[in-house]
Amino acid sequence: MSTxxxxxxxxxxxxxxxxxVIANNLANLDTTGFKESEVSFQELVNQALGTEQTAPGFGVSPATVTQVFSQGAITSSxxxxxxxxxxxxxxxxNNPATxxxxxxxxxxxxxxxxxxxxxxxxxTVQGWASTGGTLNTSGPIGNIVLPTGAIQSPVATQNFAVPISLNASDAVSTTSPNFSVPMQVYDSLGQQQDLTINFQKTGPGAWTYTVTAPNSSLASPSxxxxxxxxxxxxLAFDTSGNLMTPAASAGAIPITVSxxxxxxxxxxFNWNLYDPTTSAPSLTQYAGQLDSAGNAVQDGSSASGITSITMGAxxxxxxxxxxxxxxxxxQLALAAIQNPSSLATAGNNNFQASAQTSTPSVGLPNTAGRGNVQGGALESSTVDIATEFTNLIVFQRSYEASAKVxxxxxxxxEDTIELIPAS
Incomplete structure (x- = not known):
């Protein structure tokens, strides 16, 4: 009976x-990024009884617990x-203590x-942090430290561009500009300087431009x-309304404000008259439409502070x-591990490499087999409550049956012992 x-x-x-295991799974039903564990059983080797071919077996081996690294649902946060x-x-x-x-x-x-x-x-989360405004993701990873409360220095304008369409039907003017466009740029202190571009038609396809600064912005106005x-x-335009002078080879008009x-x-700074990629002119002249200007683009900025920091795609x-x-x-770093089931739990939703774990491949998300990262979202636990309760009932029945054995x-x-005659 001992068997x-x-x-x-x-x-x-x-x-x-x-x-x-099921209790632990259910306890972590709402734990972010939690991976459920599964239990598997293996029979023990059979035994032969005497010369008979009866082999009842030795029972079940200790249960094997395996972490299942399936994808959890991603929800907005x-x-x-x-x-x-x-x-x-x-x-x-990185564990800062160890x-x-x-x-x-x-x-x-x-x-x-x-x-x-x-x-x-x-x-501490590992990745790459910018240094001096430069983010180098080819270097080693380290603690990510964000520039909370940092002040961004002003940047003086180096380039300015604005799409402008002049009306070929405008009359020739000898006294005042036919059309004016405001130009906002930034100086080395981050102060916005308001300039004006004035266009005056001098003949068919011929215009002059004058860039002016208000005397109030100059120490000694001339x-x-x-x-x-x-x-x-x-400025000169061809018969199709395209800019000819200055030519595309010149590309820009240098402007100095002293x-x-x-x-x-x-x-x-430079007033760019042509698209640097397509060489298409930003200045045109067509009949039958009013003088107009689109949104200006310039690369200067004032001094500023951080208003928010968020996780992006x-x-x-x-x-x-x-x-x-x-x-x-x-930039966050990701580690790809070929055999994640070999990882050992380290508590606090963390895993550590075991002796069987392959060398992690650390790099940018969405490269070399690594997944992508979604900002403003969290991965839910992979525990399914219906499955866990079903398994719980099965194991409870199995436990009760074993206890009955x-x-x-x-x-x-006891009955066998009672069959032994008293001496």
């Missing part, structure tokens, strides 16, 4: 492990630093008072009329500045 006892006890032990992985891979984090590199699918990230991007349990000319020249009243350095972390600029300040074997043992 029946050991067989039943092996089943009790295995089913206890299975129930514990309101956290500015939240991220979810769609596909293979893990976020790379320096150990860990891996997680939980993208519920936060920012500390010092700007470090961390998990909800305090591990004209008493209220504005000072800082650039002037001629002696600014705010003490900024002298301004020197592909794991890019973007800083929005008060001047409207959007700058990528950091124990009581039956015990009864048989």
């Amino acid at each position: 029946a006892f050991s067989i039943a006890l092996s089943a009790l032990s295995a089913n206890t492990t299975a129930v514990n 309101t956290g500015p630093y939240d991220a979810a992985i769609s596909g293979n891979g893990f976020f790379v984090v 320096g150990q590199q860990l891996y997680t699918r939980d993208g519920n990230f936060q920012v500390t008072a010092t700007g470090e991007l961390v998990t909800s349990s305090g591990q 004209s008493p009329s209220g504005t000072t000319t800082v650039a002037t020249g001629s 002696g600014l009243a705010d003490g900024a350095a002298n301004m020197s 592909g794991g890019q972390i973007n800083a929005q500045y008060s001047n409207g600029q959007n700058v990528v300040v950091a 124990v009581t039956t074997a015990d009864t048989l043992s």
Whole structure:
């Protein structure tokens, strides 16, 4: 009867492990990025009894627990630093207490008072942070530190462009401009300087331009009329209304504004007349339409502070500045692991490499087999409550049956003992 006892006890032990696994799965039903565990059983080797071919077996081996790294549902979130992985891979984090590199699918990230991007349990998120405005993703990964509260220095305008269509039907003027376009640029102190481009028709297909600055923006204006000319020249259009002069080979008109009243350095920038990619002119002249100008584009900016930092697509972390600029300040790294089931749990939704784990391949998301990263989203737990409760009932029934075997074997043992005659 001892064999029946050991067989039943092996089943009790295995089913206890299975129930514990299901309990842990259900406890983490709402844990972000949690991967459910599955239990599998294997029979023990059979035994031969005497010369008979009877082989009842030794029961069940200890239950094997395997983590299943299937894709969890991705849902939108309101956290500015939240991220979810769609596909293979893990976020790379570092345990600040031990320096150990860990891996997680939980993208519920936060920012500390010092700007470090961390998990909800305090591990530092790994990737690349910009240095001096440059983001180098070919270098080694490290702690991501975000520039919270940073001030962006002003940038003086170097290039200016605006699409302008002049009316070929305008009359020739000898006194005043036919059309004027405002030009807003920034000096070295980040002060916006308001210039004006004036167009005056001098003949068929022939115009002059004059760029003026208000005297109030100059320390020593050279004209008493209220504005000072800082650039002037001629424009010529062909019979199709396309700009001929200045030619595309010239490309731009240099403009210099000297002696600014705010003490900024002298301004020197280019008014680009042609698209740098297609060489199409931004100045045209057509009949039957009013003089018009589109949206101007210039590369200067005022000094500004960060208004918000958010997680973007592909794991890019973007800083929005008060001047409207959007700058990528950091990039998350992902680790691809060929045999993720070999990872060992490290607590706090983290995993660590075991002796059987292949070398993780760390790099940019959506490259070399690594999944993509969605900002403003989180990956849900892969636990299915209906499946877990069904399994729980099955294991409960199995446990009860095994317990019944124990009581039956015990009864048989007692009955056998009673058959032994008293001495």
